[in-house]
Amino acid sequence: MQILQFLIDGLLLGGVYAAVAVGFALVFGIMNVINLAHGALIMLGAYVTFWLWKLVGIDPFLSIPISMVCIFCLGWLIQRFLINYVIRAPMLITFLMTFGLELLIVDLALNFFSADNRSVTTPLSGAPIQFAGITLPVVHFITLGIALLLTGLLGLFLARTRTGNAIRATSMDLDAARLVGIKIGQVYALTFAIGGAAAGAAGSLIILNYSMNPGGGEFYTLIGFVVCVLGGLGSISGALVGGLIFGIVQSMSQAFIGPAFQNAIAFGLLVVILLLRPSGILGKATA
Amino acid sequence: MIVLVLLAVPFAHNSYFLHLLTLMFAFAVMAEAWNLMGGFTGYPDFGLVVFFGLGAYTTGLLMTKQKAPFPVAFLAGGLLCCAFAILVGLLLLRLRGHYFAIATLGISQAVREIVANWPSVTGGGTGVSLPIPDFENNVFYYIMFGLLVIIVAFTWSISRQRLGFGLLAIREDELAAQVLGVNTLRYKVTAYATSGFFIGLVGGAYAYWVTFIDPDTIFNVGFSVEVIIMAVLGGAGSIAGPLIGAFVLTGVSEVLNAYVPSLHVTVLGAIIVLVVLLIPNGVIEYLGFKRKFTLRSIRSTLAATRI
Amino acid sequence: MPPLLEVVKATKYFGGLPAVRDVSFSIEPGELVGLIGPNGAGKTTLISLISRTERLSEGEIRFKGQRISDKTPHEIGRMGVARTFQVVKPFKSMTVLENVAVGAFFGSDGLKRSRAQALDKAHEVLRRVGLDRKSEYLAHALTVPDRKRLEVAKALATDPELLLLDEVMAGLNLAEIDEAMALIQEVNRQGVTVLAIEHVMKAIMGVSQRIIVMDHGQQIAAGTPAEVAANPIVISAYLGKRYAARSATAGAS
Numbered sequence: 001m002q003i004l005q006f007l008i009d010g011l012l013l014g015g016v017y018a019a020v021a022v023g024f025a026l027v028f029g030i031m032n033v034i035n036l037a038h039g040a041l042i043m044l045g046a047y048v049t050f051w052l053w054k055l056v057g058i059d060p061f062l063s064i065p066i067s068m069v070c071i072f073c074l075g076w077l078i079q080r081f082l083i084n085y086v087i088r089a090p091m092l093i094t095f096l097m098t099f100g101l102e103l104l105i106v107d108l109a110l111n112f113f114s115a116d117n118r119s120v121t122t123p124l125s126g127a128p129i130q131f132a133g134i135t136l137p138v139v140h141f142i143t144l145g146i147a148l149l150l151t152g153l154l155g156l157f158l159a160r161t162r163t164g165n166a167i168r169a170t171s172m173d174l175d176a177a178r179l180v181g182i183k184i185g186q187v188y189a190l191t192f193a194i195g196g197a198a199a200g201a202a203g204s205l206i207i208l209n210y211s212m213n214p215g216g217g218e219f220y221t222l223i224g225f226v227v228c229v230l231g232g233l234g235s236i237s238g239a240l241v242g243g244l245i246f247g248i249v250q251s252m253s254q255a256f257i258g259p260a261f262q263n264a265i266a267f268g269l270l271v272v273i274l275l276l277r278p279s280g281i282l283g284k285a286t287a
Numbered sequence: 288m289i290v291l292v293l294l295a296v297p298f299a300h301n302s303y304f305l306h307l308l309t310l311m312f313a314f315a316v317m318a319e320a321w322n323l324m325g326g327f328t329g330y331p332d333f334g335l336v337v338f339f340g341l342g343a344y345t346t347g348l349l350m351t352k353q354k355a356p357f358p359v360a361f362l363a364g365g366l367l368c369c370a371f372a373i374l375v376g377l378l379l380l381r382l383r384g385h386y387f388a389i390a391t392l393g394i395s396q397a398v399r400e401i402v403a404n405w406p407s408v409t410g411g412g413t414g415v416s417l418p419i420p421d422f423e424n425n426v427f428y429y430i431m432f433g434l435l436v437i438i439v440a441f442t443w444s445i446s447r448q449r450l451g452f453g454l455l456a457i458r459e460d461e462l463a464a465q466v467l468g469v470n471t472l473r474y475k476v477t478a479y480a481t482s483g484f485f486i487g488l489v490g491g492a493y494a495y496w497v498t499f500i501d502p503d504t505i506f507n508v509g510f511s512v513e514v515i516i517m518a519v520l521g522g523a524g525s526i527a528g529p530l531i532g533a534f535v536l537t538g539v540s541e542v543l544n545a546y547v548p549s550l551h552v553t554v555l556g557a558i559i560v561l562v563v564l565l566i567p568n569g570v571i572e573y574l575g576f577k578r579k580f581t582l583r584s585i586r587s588t589l590a591a592t593r594i
Numbered sequence: 595m596p597p598l599l600e601v602v603k604a605t606k607y608f609g610g611l612p613a614v615r616d617v618s619f620s621i622e623p624g625e626l627v628g629l630i631g632p633n634g635a636g637k638t639t640l641i642s643l644i645s646r647t648e649r650l651s652e653g654e655i656r657f658k659g660q661r662i663s664d665k666t667p668h669e670i671g672r673m674g675v676a677r678t679f680q681v682v683k684p685f686k687s688m689t690v691l692e693n694v695a696v697g698a699f700f701g702s703d704g705l706k707r708s709r710a711q712a713l714d715k716a717h718e719v720l721r722r723v724g725l726d727r728k729s730e731y732l733a734h735a736l737t738v739p740d741r742k743r744l745e746v747a748k749a750l751a752t753d754p755e756l757l758l759l760d761e762v763m764a765g766l767n768l769a770e771i772d773e774a775m776a777l778i779q780e781v782n783r784q785g786v787t788v789l790a791i792e793h794v795m796k797a798i799m800g801v802s803q804r805i806i807v808m809d810h811g812q813q814i815a816a817g818t819p820a821e822v823a824a825n826p827i828v829i830s831a832y833l834g835k836r837y838a839a840r841s842a843t844a845g846a847s
Contacts, residue, residue, distance in 0.1 A: 082564065085589050085592065086567065086592050089567055091388070093563055095331075095333075095385075095388065096515065096559060096563045097559070097560055099512050100516075100555075100556045100559030100563065101560060102556070103555060103556030104557055106552075107553040108553050110552075111550060185594045218508075222396070225389060225392075226393075229389070261404055263400045264401050267393040267396045267397035268393075270393040271393045271394055271397065274379075274389065274393070275381075275382070448709055449700070449704075449707075449712075452692065452699050452712075455687075455688060456685055456696045459684075459685035459687060459688060460684075462667075463684075463685070464685075465667040465671065466667050466671050466676070466677055467671055467700050467701065467748060467749075467751075467752055468672040468697075468701050468702075468704060468752055469671075469696070469700050471668065
């Protein structure tokens with residue numbers, strides 16, 4: 001029974017991780033950009049939810065679309081006016097640019113929001129669901145649902161809509177996409193913006209389930225990495241699966257080994273996967 | 288000439304200046320060391336802080352637990368980093384480009400976690416306190432300066448010899464280099480181990496200089512990126528570039544700290560973004576007057592890498 | 595004395611597809627052999643198998659009697675096997691001289707060379723291919739024919755005994771093709787064994803002593819240029835069965 005609880009806990013944790021990783025995976029998969037500022041965008045999303053809740057009293061779950069829109073816009077601006085200019089440069093350059101953005105955003109947040117840890121509560125925060133000896137905190141459960149929903153919607157968008165197809169085409173063959181009239185600059189700006197929206201949603205979910213402070217986003221960028229590597233760099237469904245698996249791994253290792261070496265295990269796993277199967281669990285095997 | 292001036296600095300008895308220059312030299316050594324892997328060989332190491340930390344901890348632990356004298360502990364730190372680099376390199380250097388970068392990042396953070404969670408050996412989160420040095424800060428100044436001279440001389444010399452040609456060929460086209468007879472794995476590991484060795488030495492000296500180290504400051508992720516930015520700002524792949532970048536960025540950081548301490552990271556971040564956008568090849572491009580920094584040159588820089 | 599190169603039942607699968615199937619032949623020292631065949635025949639794959647940039651699925655390849663199929667590409671480069679790439683691979687940010695110097699530093703005798711000796715060797719090779727005047731140009735600034743010359747120069751700087759050329763003449767105009775032919779012949783005369791993949795028929799038929807023909811991964815014919823040109827299987831592979839039948843009846847009547 002205990003194991004089942006840990007499993008469930010892991011799954012719920014995984015939901016948050018999946019939400020974090022999906023935006024990261026999209027940007028990496030389509031544009032081959034590793035966005036080191038992803039965590040900072042998540043943090044901003046969390047703060048949108050926080051301030052709306054604190055100052056205007058909006059229910060945190062309801063503010064998720066708002067934070068998504070806000071970070072969508074920010075992401076669009078960042079891509080259109082900064083990253084688009086260095087996107088054909090070696091990967092090192094985009095790495096450095098997103099890192100610089102991360103420093104900037106986090107420090108500004110530190111100055112304007114203070115370093116205090118913030119969290120929110122909802123009417124649902126209290127009573128957990130109980131059945132068969134398993135405790136299921138309601139908020140966690142809804143979070144998992146939202147994460148699955150968002151991933152599903154994103155997948156549908158990419159597969160079924162015209163814009164989504166344009167985005168996928170661009171990632172497959174840039175020149176061919178250009179030749180059929182796709183405006184690459186706009187596609188990239190849109191893609192990064194959607195990744196931002198996903199980050200915003202993830203941030204809102206995180207502050208609902210846990211807490212956030214300006215420096216808290218950095219941890220989630222790392223999570224984004226590990227989960228994407230696990231599930232297959234660039235694959236959306238991989239991000240989902242990877243997130244859930246990683247959540248379970250963390251939960252189990254916390255249960256059996258204790259919290260101390262958790263992160264070391266995470267990083268170790270990252271390296272091992274890179275060595276053995278860099279394409280991840282759902283990625284295509286490279287020759 | 289400049290060398291003579293720099294050698295004489297400690298005698299000016301300005302301890303702030305001495306401290307600043309020592310720090311600049313330290314970063315310059317590390318930027319040059321990173322340059323061997325990232326600039327020359329084309330494998331950007333994003334976990335270089337692991338060598339800094341390992342060097343610092345080796346030196347610190349040998350001095351506190353084994354009562355080893357500084358020179359021994361110092362060298363041991365560098366050698367341990369060398370061995371670590373060889374082991375890790377043999378594993379990781381089979382990965383291409385960004386996978387290598389992520390993997391090195393992962394390794395550096397894994398090591399940090401291990402060090403932080405192993406109090407019996409490393410003192411864990413509480414850190415290690417080294418004995419107070421029985422010589423003055425001048426010595427550290429000379430140590431860092433000496434390391435800088437050595438690594439610049441080394442880099443200059445290999446750039447003209449087989450090793451340098453091999454590394455550059457690997458950066459440009461690894462497969463083409465292989466068919467010409469370059470043992471790419473051996474060369475990459477050599478560059479990685481050398482890089483690690485020097486960074487480890489800096490870490491060891493740093494530990495004794497500040498006399499207190501703990502996992503979170505010594506294995507800080509941002510540290511790796513700062514060093515890389517210095518190399519890139521100055522000009523990755525050149526010999527003098529990283530040095531210049533280190534001096535400039537450390538200086539700018541000091542100035543920012545003095546005048547806008549609460550926003551200095553913000554400004555630093557903005558500088559990084561601008562540097563990467565406008566001078567991705569580093570200032571060294573403009574220093575030889577081969578190119579003038581005009582609106583036109585900015586436009587052509589952007590045009591080269593934009594959509 | 596064993597042949598310089600022996601390819602024995604070489605087979606390479608990519609996934610389920612056999613790119614090269616059961617190919618066997620040998621090359622004696624000093625030969626100039628042409629390798630032709632329709633696109634997709636597996637010619638480049640074969641070259642890659644010899645230089646070990648691809649691994650054999652089955653079969654064996656021997657160089658000077660020694661098995662090379664389990665060596666690394668750089669070891670084979672040092673043993674005296676050099677190759678060019680169909681899509682040339684210059685070291686773009688380095689100068690022409692530096693590009694060739696890499697070959698001089700790492701080729702068969704390269705490890706003994708000092709910097710001065712390597713640069714001298716590089717200059718000598720550049721003179722042979724006609725690029726010496728441009729030795730200080732950056733590689734990415736070269737024109738297509740010059741890039742091809744550079745590709746050959748890099749390979750020559752390693753002092754190879756066996757030179758594998760992959761469509762060196764693609765993209766060259768008539769005059770440049772003549773120059774390339776002359777260069778290949780001169781290199782061969784100086785003792786380098788050459789195996790050249792080509793599509794430019796006039797060129798390769800003109801310089802080769804022997805031709806091997808591949809189609810769909812298999813060797814379908816071998817012989818002198820004249821023999822191969824008249825071989826109905828070869829004609830059929832290039833021009834289709836009906837043309838082959840027509841020209842056979844035309845020849846008969």
